[in-house]
Amino acid sequence: MRRLAKWVVAVPMAILALATIYPIIFTANVAMKTRREYVLDRFSLTESLHWDNVAAAWNSVGMARYFANSLFVVAASVFLLLLLGSMAGFALSRLPFRGSKALFIGCLAALFIPFQVIMVPLSRVMADTGLIDTYPGLILAYVAQFLPFTVFLMTSYYRSVPKEIVDAARIDGNTVYGVYRRIMVPIGRPALLSVGILDALFCWNDVLIALLMMPSADHRTLMVGVTSLRGQYTDNVPTFAAGVLIAAVPVLLVYLFLQRQIADGVTAGSTKG
Amino acid sequence: MPTRNTSPMVRPGASGRAVEGGDKRERARHGAARRRGRSERFAPYVLIAPAVLIIVALRLYPLVLGVNFSFTGDGEANGTAVGFANYLELLDDPLFQTALANVGLLVLLLPVAVAIPGLLATFIYLKVPGHRFFRSVYFFPAVLSPVIVGAIFNLMLAFDGPLNEFLGAVGLGPVDWLGDPGVAKFAVVGVQIWATFGMALVVFLAGFATLDSSLLDAARVDGASLRQSIWHVIIPSLSQTIQFVFVTTMIGMLTSMFGLLYVMTSGGPEGSTYLPEYYIWIQQGQMNRPALASAASTVLFLIMLVVGLLQISVLRRAGRED
Structure with missing residues (x-):
């Protein structure tokens, strides 16, 4: 492309970029307004940063509680996903054993079962085992949902680790478990980071699984909490916007600092699959 | 990524140490490793067992259980076999018919949802001024929860919201984005595309990273226009990436719009x-019809299988003709 043509293309792309961030900026701006300001003119820039809305959303409807619930569930789920995913990935990629190929294919197949297809029987299973409406139940549901993806990415990452490293560590007197702990976990750190962030985003952003597994109000995760905000603040838009902002800020922070790792995780499947 | 030169660095030292037989302690260690090796034959199974157990118990077993459910009754007929009754009821239900018609609409809109990020990725790859900034901005909505996206667009698309205000300023009448049955589905799909095109964009850019740039240079030297370059160089070279984006975008549209629907329209207006x-x-949670819901799940699964396989075969054939 010629230089001029590039500038011509850049104009609509800039407009699109504006259209992409404007809804987010609009919401943040509304969240900082007083109710009166909002009713008079919702588009003007807020006169002052009105943090009362954020405080109101945080305190009054239990957003603080939901935030803590989400944090706990996501942390536990991601820890388990990375532990089980890297163990399985190590076995599937670097330990020859009977049935390894079949298990890998089974794992790939499980990747293509959407949650919507199994949600009815899964909630039945969870109810039968007494796990419904409990934290372990929700955590297990998340682990089951994102484990195939995690195993798949860890396996393909560990395939790029030279076999000789594993052999050498074995000859050095390490047990298989020792190799896992001392070699595979440290060497897999970049992949664990990428996959872990993605898993965390998936769990943090989910609403369907949480709605299904955690019916009672004080077990709500943050995203379910946001959906309940809507009904409570129909006439108080700034507080509603503040609640949305609270839920979005952690993701925004993760994005600002770890954008590359997120992109790496998203694209890992596309080039290898 | 582990670099290739790590292996020669590790290998000579480690194997050398094991072969030097003089040191008793080394030999003992070697022997111990071998003995342990025998008792560790099951180690791979131990490592993989938790993952396999969870996947089998909480994904594969429910899949079978669900298909089974779909042939049993609800309510009083709970547990008894009813044949295809649930499936017949589904086909008769106007709400399910609308749901299927909307899936058809999504399939029709799919090329648009793939072409937009593809074109944008091409421009970013060609280093349009500000390309790094564009990339970061476009990707951001893709990491937001559908719930947050839906909540934001509830504000944006409200009848007295910013979008209608903007349209009013340029002389166009207000549109009831989420209240008009003919408009709402396009509004929701539009928001879905807004929220996910960054994901496809990043995948396309990863595909471009593997593109042989000398091909593009050659095309330019030969005087090819941008359109010709896209058609004859970029699309054939990226056929695998395009295929991947098609399939993942379709899966995304069929399985990740729940949050948007739940927050923005609750299935309405008028279903x-x-x-x-x-x-x-709705059937499972509100209507207490788990068997009927299971039948719908099975239909959804079949749709996804068919759409996925069709796309792969169509795109493969298109790739071969090129």
Whole structure:
């Protein structure tokens, strides 16, 4: 492309970029307004940063509680996903054993079962085992949902680790478990980071699984909490916007600092699959 | 990525130490490793067992259980075999018909949802001024929860919201984005595309990273226009990436719009924005019809299988003709 043509293309792309961030900026701006300001003119820039809305959303409807619930569930789920995913990935990629190929294919197949297809029987299973409406139940549901993806990415990452490293560590007197702990976990750190962030985003952003597994109000995760905000603040838009902002800020922070790792995780499947 | 030169660095030292037989302690260690090796034959199974157990118990078993469910009755007929009754009821239900019609609409809109990020990725790859900034901005909505996206667009698309205000300023009448049955489904799909095109964009850019740039240079030297370059160089070279984006975008549209529907329209107005996943949720959670919901789940699964296989075969054939 010629230089001029590039500038011509850049104009609509800039407009699109504006259209992409404007809804987010609009919401943040509304969240900082007083109710009166909002009713008079919702588009003007807020006169002052009105943090009362954020405080109101945080305190009054239990957003603080939901935030803590989400944090706990996501942390536990991601820890388990990375532990089980890297163990399985190590076995599937670097330990020859009977049935390894079949298990890998089974794992790939499980990747293509959407949650919507199994949600009815899964909630039945969870109810039968007494796990419904409990934290372990929700955590297990998340682990089951994102484990195939995690195993798949860890396996393909560990395939790029030279076999000789594993052999050498074995000859050095390490047990298989020792190799896992001392070699595979440290060497897999970049992949664990990428996959872990993605898993965390998936769990943090989910609403369907949480709605299904955690019916009672004080077990709500943050995203379910946001959906309940809507009904409570129909006439108080700034507080509603503040609640949305609270839920979005952690993701925004993760994005600002770890954008590359997120992109790496998203694209890992596309080039290898 | 582990670099290739790590292996020669590790290998000579480690194997050398094991072969030097003089040191008793080394030999003992070697022997111990071998003995342990025998008792560790099951180690791979131990390592993989938790993952396999969870996947089998909480994904594969429910899949079978669900198909089974779909042939049994609800309510009083709970547990008894009813044959295809649930499936017949589904086909008769106007809400499910709308849901299927909307799936058809999504399939029709799919090329648009793939072409937009593809074109944008091409421009970013060609280093349009500000390309790094564009990339970061475009990707951001893709990491937001559908719930947050839906909540934001509830504000944006409100009848007295910013979008209608903007349209009013340029002389166009207000549109009832989420209240008009003919408009709402397009509004929701539009928001879905807004929220996910960054994901496809990043995948396309990863594909471009593997593109042989000398091909593009050669095309330019030969005087090819941008359109010709895209058609004859970029699309054939990226056929695998394009195929991947098609399939993942379709899966995304069929399985990740629940949050948007739940927050923005609740399936309305007049049931016009129903999708199979929302239908399943309503039948299971609100109507207490788990068997009927299971039948809908099975239909959704079949749709996804068919669409996925069709796309792969169509795209493969298109790739071969080029």
